[in-house]
Amino acid sequence: MTSLSLTLLTPLIGGLVLILMRSPGPAGWLNLGVSGLTLAGSLGLAWSVWHLGSVAGMGFRVDAFNVYLVVLTAFVGLTTGIFSRPYMRYVQASGRISAWSLRVYHGMYQAFMLTMLVALTTDNLGVLWVAVEGATLATVLLVSLYRTPEAVEAAWKYFILCGVGIALALFGTVLTYFAAQHVMADPGTGLTWSALYERSHDLDPTVMRIAFVFLLVGYGTKVGLVPMHQWLPDAHSEGPTPMSAVLSGLLLNVALYAVVRLKMLVDGSLAETATPHLAGALLMGFGLVSFLVAGLFLHRQRDIKRMFSYSSIEHMGLMTFAFGLGGPLATFGALLHMLVHSLTKSAIFITVGHATHVAGTQSIDRIRGLIRTQPAIGWSLLFGVVAIAGFPPFGVFTSEFLLLTATMQSQPWFTVVLLSGLAVAFAGLFRHLHPMVYGAAPEGQRPVEANMLPVYFHLGLVLWLGLAIPDVLSAWLDRATQLITGGHLL
Amino acid sequence: MSLTLLTLLQQFVLLLAALALFLSFVLLSQTRLIAAIRVFAWQGALVAAVTLTVALAGHAHHLYFSAALTLGLKAMLIPAMLHRMTRRLGLERQSETLSRPALVIMAAVVLVIFSYWVVEPMVANGLAFTRNIIAVSLAVVLIGLLMMVFRQQAVAQVLGFMSMENGLFLAAVSATAGMPLVVELGVAFDVLVAMVLFGVFFFQIRESIDSLDVDRLNRLTETEEGR
Numbered sequence: 001m002t003s004l005s006l007t008l009l010t011p012l013i014g015g016l017v018l019i020l021m022r023s024p025g026p027a028g029w030l031n032l033g034v035s036g037l038t039l040a041g042s043l044g045l046a047w048s049v050w051h052l053g054s055v056a057g058m059g060f061r062v063d064a065f066n067v068y069l070v071v072l073t074a075f076v077g078l079t080t081g082i083f084s085r086p087y088m089r090y091v092q093a094s095g096r097i098s099a100w101s102l103r104v105y106h107g108m109y110q111a112f113m114l115t116m117l118v119a120l121t122t123d124n125l126g127v128l129w130v131a132v133e134g135a136t137l138a139t140v141l142l143v144s145l146y147r148t149p150e151a152v153e154a155a156w157k158y159f160i161l162c163g164v165g166i167a168l169a170l171f172g173t174v175l176t177y178f179a180a181q182h183v184m185a186d187p188g189t190g191l192t193w194s195a196l197y198e199r200s201h202d203l204d205p206t207v208m209r210i211a212f213v214f215l216l217v218g219y220g221t222k223v224g225l226v227p228m229h230q231w232l233p234d235a236h237s238e239g240p241t242p243m244s245a246v247l248s249g250l251l252l253n254v255a256l257y258a259v260v261r262l263k264m265l266v267d268g269s270l271a272e273t274a275t276p277h278l279a280g281a282l283l284m285g286f287g288l289v290s291f292l293v294a295g296l297f298l299h300r301q302r303d304i305k306r307m308f309s310y311s312s313i314e315h316m317g318l319m320t321f322a323f324g325l326g327g328p329l330a331t332f333g334a335l336l337h338m339l340v341h342s343l344t345k346s347a348i349f350i351t352v353g354h355a356t357h358v359a360g361t362q363s364i365d366r367i368r369g370l371i372r373t374q375p376a377i378g379w380s381l382l383f384g385v386v387a388i389a390g391f392p393p394f395g396v397f398t399s400e401f402l403l404l405t406a407t408m409q410s411q412p413w414f415t416v417v418l419l420s421g422l423a424v425a426f427a428g429l430f431r432h433l434h435p436m437v438y439g440a441a442p443e444g445q446r447p448v449e450a451n452m453l454p455v456y457f458h459l460g461l462v463l464w465l466g467l468a469i470p471d472v473l474s475a476w477l478d479r480a481t482q483l484i485t486g487g488h489l490l
Numbered sequence: 491m492s493l494t495l496l497t498l499l500q501q502f503v504l505l506l507a508a509l510a511l512f513l514s515f516v517l518l519s520q521t522r523l524i525a526a527i528r529v530f531a532w533q534g535a536l537v538a539a540v541t542l543t544v545a546l547a548g549h550a551h552h553l554y555f556s557a558a559l560t561l562g563l564k565a566m567l568i569p570a571m572l573h574r575m576t577r578r579l580g581l582e583r584q585s586e587t588l589s590r591p592a593l594v595i596m597a598a599v600v601l602v603i604f605s606y607w608v609v610e611p612m613v614a615n616g617l618a619f620t621r622n623i624i625a626v627s628l629a630v631v632l633i634g635l636l637m638m639v640f641r642q643q644a645v646a647q648v649l650g651f652m653s654m655e656n657g658l659f660l661a662a663v664s665a666t667a668g669m670p671l672v673v674e675l676g677v678a679f680d681v682l683v684a685m686v687l688f689g690v691f692f693f694q695i696r697e698s699i700d701s702l703d704v705d706r707l708n709r710l711t712e713t714e715e716g717r
Contacts, residue, residue: 059672126673133680140687149698153707156691160647163684164635167654170677171631174661174669178624181666188670206611234710 003044011114019107028085035078042074061123064479079454084242111138143239154234161231169218175211200268208269222255226290236309241353248312249346283324290317298428328489333402340395347458348384354450369441395465514633521585534564605629630657644702
């Protein structure tokens with residue numbers, strides 16, 4: 001419990017201190033320290049979950065499934081913090097934001113981390129909703145941080161679309177609570193996930209079916225599933241780059257986590273009915289459409305951050321499809337994919353942030369010759385994209401391979417669709433990437449001060465996961481798989 | 491499902507909920523902002539009244555608290571904040587011209603029918619009362635959604651958002667006798683923070699496009715020819 005409170009209280013207190021702190025200099029360092037302490041807490045939490053199986057109390061419950069996302073969230077939070085300190089100082093020095101905006105930035109960064117961690121660790125579906133909505137509120141001011149008309153528009157769109165989506169999710173939550181009223185002995189526990197899961201077979205299937213549609217549309221908006229994805233490219237392209245990294249790397253994962261938890265409840269409730277796999281089929285449908293549409297949209301992008309946000313939609317679609325497919329192999333693959341996608345995508349966004357400073361623009365057409373101007377950035381971008389496109393020996397290849405194998409086993413025809421989707425996405429990424437990395441550098445393009453350490457670290461981890469998944473991690477993911485599907489893979 | 495089978499109290503709750511639904515329609519077609527804010531405040535008061543009735547009927551003590559919370563937040567604080575912002579933005583006299591108001595009202599009617607259709611399978615649970623109340627609150631939520639889509643004025647969109655929240659509160663209170671207190675407080679907190687942020691955005695939007703007509707926020711498109 002101490003490590004849990006350390007994980008949750010650190011960003012809470014840190015965020016409050018950061019928003020009150022007047023001097024901008026140490027704020028970046030403090031942000032880093034707070035993130036580091038959060039990571040330490042999450043590792044302690046992982047340690048106790050590993051030994052005890054699960055940690056529960058005071059409305060929180062941490063098991064094998066969410067603890068690995070907690071560690072991932074804290075880790076990416078820390079590395080993005082390392083990147084964001086010099087990056088935001090550069091932005092402030094260039095006069096795009098005021099000192100007050102920087103304070104808001106740091107405070108909201110920690111508030112966002114807090115909401116993510118609460119959403120992951122809570123056992124209460126209502127608190128889950130509050131935390132996911134809180135994540136929107138914490139990030140919406142950051143999207144409009146630069147105050148350009150585009151940024152304000154993106155933030156408004158983000159606010160309205162996610163607000164509507166999440167309101168529908170609350171309606172789904174109310175319906176779930178309604179179904180629980182007839183089942184639970186103590187109605188007060190009607191939103192407690194673990195209690196509901198134990199009694200999920202008794203939940204009324206008709207109510208749960210309707211509830212799941214609302215929940216899927218609601219949380220699916222935050223996952224970025226097509227057609228509720230409209231906010232995502234805008235918010236990613238107009239907000240500061242560290243924000244894009246954590247949105248893509250963390251927020252989407254957490255929303256997907258919520259969907260998977262709810263699917264587990266609905267599966268239990270529908271098991272005895274004529275449509276036991278309704279939830280899975282819905283996830284597969286939404287996932288596949290997102291995967292294909294985003295792959296096609298990759299070709300049309302002119303803004304580098306927009307392009308990679310479509311790549312995020314594509315990968316979230318793939319994971320949603322895999323969770324919908326169900327079964328130990330697909331679930332294991334999807335969990336691994338969540339991990340490697342977060343690491344790779346945040347590394348890419350960090351690199352892109354530096355690249356846009358080198359070129360002075362986000363327009364793909366005007367970013368040229370990165371390898372010549374600053375090899376570290378050019379090569380990182382190249383390797384990052386190679387990794388995200390699913391080439392061996394990177395970890396994304398491993399997880400995509402597992403997903404394809406699982407698809408081959410249960411729904412062979414979808415393998416063809418998935419493979420062509422991957423090919424389309426690959427072509428879309430590389431046609432834009434090639435001139436950006438190799439093209440002739442425009443005159444007067446100068447290297448910028450860049451801290452590439454987080455990028456190397458992330459890509460190194462992804463490479464390691466592609467070459468050999470450590471026993472600890474595979475055993476861990478296997479535990480999570482068993483929790484979700486009831487079956488072992490290893 | 492004969493209404494006479496319901497207890498007097500349930501009929502009263504249904505009456506209040508139906509009035510809230512009616513106010514959703516009024517909100518949808520009210521073009522003057524100040525009047526719309528007033529309508530929204532009355533809707534909030536109705537939701538609070540429903541909460542109070544349920545609390546009185548079921549002797550659920552935490553519902554007294556949530557009735558007070560709803561009344562304070564939805565009927566007083568948020569309308570007051572909106573009112574103040576509208577004045578500071580100089581929009582008191584502004585009235586929006588609606589395109590095809592009759593069509594939108596028809597769409598709202600369709601949404602009400604749709605809500606009943608969605609809830610129809612839940613008849614197995616018996617209770618005509620719960621089914622009615624869930625259908626009505628779903629209709630309030632969906633009409634709020636319609637309002638956000640169809641209104642171009644930022645303040646009107648926020649009113650749509652907040653009236654969606656009213657529908658959600660209505661569902662939570664009347665169908666399930668209230669969510670756990672921690673959830674209710676969390677939701678109220680989120681709504682309040684959202685309102686403050688909406689206020690910040692009103693000024694940011696006006697600063698960037700010199701108006702609150704959100705339709706003019708159209709720089710970000712998929713084709714991006716001009717960029």
